[in-house]
Each structure stands twice: as structure tokens, then as C-alpha cells.
Amino acid sequence: MSDDTDFVSMYEELGLDAECGMHAFKQAYRRRVAALHPDIQGTASDLPRLQRLNRLYEATLDFHRLHGRLPGASAPRIAGAAWPPPTTTAPVREAPAGEAIAPRGGRRRYLLIGALAAALLYWLGAGRTSVPTLDPAGPGGDAATAAWQPASRKRLELGMSIDQARRILGDPTTEHAARWQYGPSWVDFECGKVTGWYSAPAYPLQVGRESAHQATETGRGAAACG
Structure with a gap:
């Protein structure tokens, strides 16, 4: 894993976990920067460690902008949404003795096939006539002339x-x-x-x-x- 995306070690250094939230993450980052910065700690500072932490911080912000969460955190849930989503089943109608009930999906399928067949027949019938156009040289030019005359x-x-x-x-x-x-x-x-x-x-x-x-x-x- 690249040092710039080693978010696990970054959380360990900040004393956090991935579910801490953005506010707590920024506060912990500022405290850690103060502990490593040479302007504050002088010779006791750790500049390479600070630079690595800064790169991880910027990568974390980019990740949050893209995904709406910190790296490693669970995806946010939509307010008011139940999880897992409830499932609904249609009531089952009992058939009278000796009578079979046709599946609902089968009826929809037959209706859909009938509608498609009707649309196909209409399209084939319409294709035999010219389509009106304003360009006499283009398709349907005869129909365009007839429409004007x-x-x-x-x-x-x-x-x-x-x-x-x-x-x-x-x-x-x-x-x-x-x-x-x-x-x-x-x-x-x-x-x-x-x-x-x-x-x-x-x-x-x-x-x-x-x-x-x-x-x-x-x-x-x-x-x-x-």
C-alpha cells in the first residue's frame, strides 16, 4: 500500500477509527500537526512524519468529497430508509375446486406480446405510405407535394x-x-x-x-x- 493511502496507519497515529466522523478527524489532525510541527516543537519535531500526515490528510479529504464518508467507514444510510428494505408479497388467491389460476406474470406477458404485435402491424402499414417532407428530392417527396396542392x-x-x-x-x-x-x-x-x-x-x-x-x-x- 502506498504511504499516501495508508489510512490505517493514519488512524492509528491520530488515535481514531474510520467511524469517527469528519469533525473529530479534523480536530485530531490539528492536535497531531501541533505535536509534529517544527515551529512549535523545535528540534523535537518530526518533519518527514508531518509531511506524510499532511499527504494522508489531503487524500482523506478527496475521498470524503467523492464518497461522502471517511476511508474505511461504512456507507451512509438515507434518513428514514429501512434496512434491509421491506419486501411485499401479493396476496395469494385460492382457486375454486377444479380450477387453475393463471400466473399474473403470464397475463402481463401475453398483453405485452399483443401490444408489440399491434405496434408492429401499424408500423408495417404506415411504412407503405410516403412520409411528408418539405424536400421534394428526399423520401416522401410525393406526399409533400400532395399535401401542398x-x-x-x-x-x-x-x-x-x-x-x-x-x-x-x-x-x-x-x-x-x-x-x-x-x-x-x-x-x-x-x-x-x-x-x-x-x-x-x-x-x-x-x-x-x-x-x-x-x-x-x-x-x-x-x-x-x-
Whole structure:
């Protein structure tokens, strides 16, 4: 055993045992230091013995900080806790003549197996459908697109009226006479007709292409409202 952890000899030198408690331990340590210190005892002092005692004292404090007790002492008990802990047993129900009682543990086991089987079936059924996501390129991109788009299967086309656009796309998040905003996507109108759009991947519209404009589709500018 290392001299710095020889707590048995330290207790012997202090005249204590491991169950003395921290207060008594510190008092005995101070008395012993006074008996060994050269400033007090002069030539009768024992400096090597004092240095060894100081190292053991510091190691004891470290041990107490980690474990809440002095080295070699029994572990502290929780106030109010009984030891050994009381054991409880469930009352035994007697079975009627000729009838066997199923163990309680067996019933719990069957219930647990049934719950796990139901969860597995649900998970397998849910796995067949796509999980909605905002990333069209990631898993479940089709479901994400369907979640944003209205129920109508008809697609927006250039030249459609405002009423037709509303039936296909639904109400916009921001509505102006010349442009409807659907989040980052938008639809342009002129003279009450669809003249262009932009369908953002994060909020796709019910359209056949990502963007379109009347000028590029027909080779002419939008006609003036009559």
C-alpha cells in the first residue's frame, strides 16, 4: 500500500477509527500537526512524519468529497430508509375446486406480446405510405407535394380566369389584383386572366411546369384590358 493511502496507519497515529466522523478527524489532525510541527516543537519535531500526515490528510479529504464518508467507514444510510428494505408479497388467491389460476406474470406477458404485435402491424402499414417532407428530392417527396396542392387534379394554364385559378389552387396567402402569392410561389394576372406563374419547390403549385409566362408561350405581350 502506498504511504499516501495508508489510512490505517493514519488512524492509528491520530488515535481514531474510520467511524469517527469528519469533525473529530479534523480536530485530531490539528492536535497531531501541533505535536509534529517544527515551529512549535523545535528540534523535537518530526518533519518527514508531518509531511506524510499532511499527504494522508489531503487524500482523506478527496475521498470524503467523492464518497461522502471517511476511508474505511461504512456507507451512509438515507434518513428514514429501512434496512434491509421491506419486501411485499401479493396476496395469494385460492382457486375454486377444479380450477387453475393463471400466473399474473403470464397475463402481463401475453398483453405485452399483443401490444408489440399491434405496434408492429401499424408500423408495417404506415411504412407503405410516403412520409411528408418539405424536400421534394428526399423520401416522401410525393406526399409533400400532395399535401401542398389542392384536391383538384386539373392544372393551371395560361389564360385561365381568376375563378378557375382559385378553384384549382385555392385561396392565396397574399392576394393582389396583378399577383397572388402562395408562400414563395406566385401567379400573375392581367385583365382577370392568368399570364404567368412560378412554382417554388418548397411550395409547388398545381401546374405542369415550374414557371411560365404568356409572352414566352405565345410570342406576344399581354393584351390590353378591353
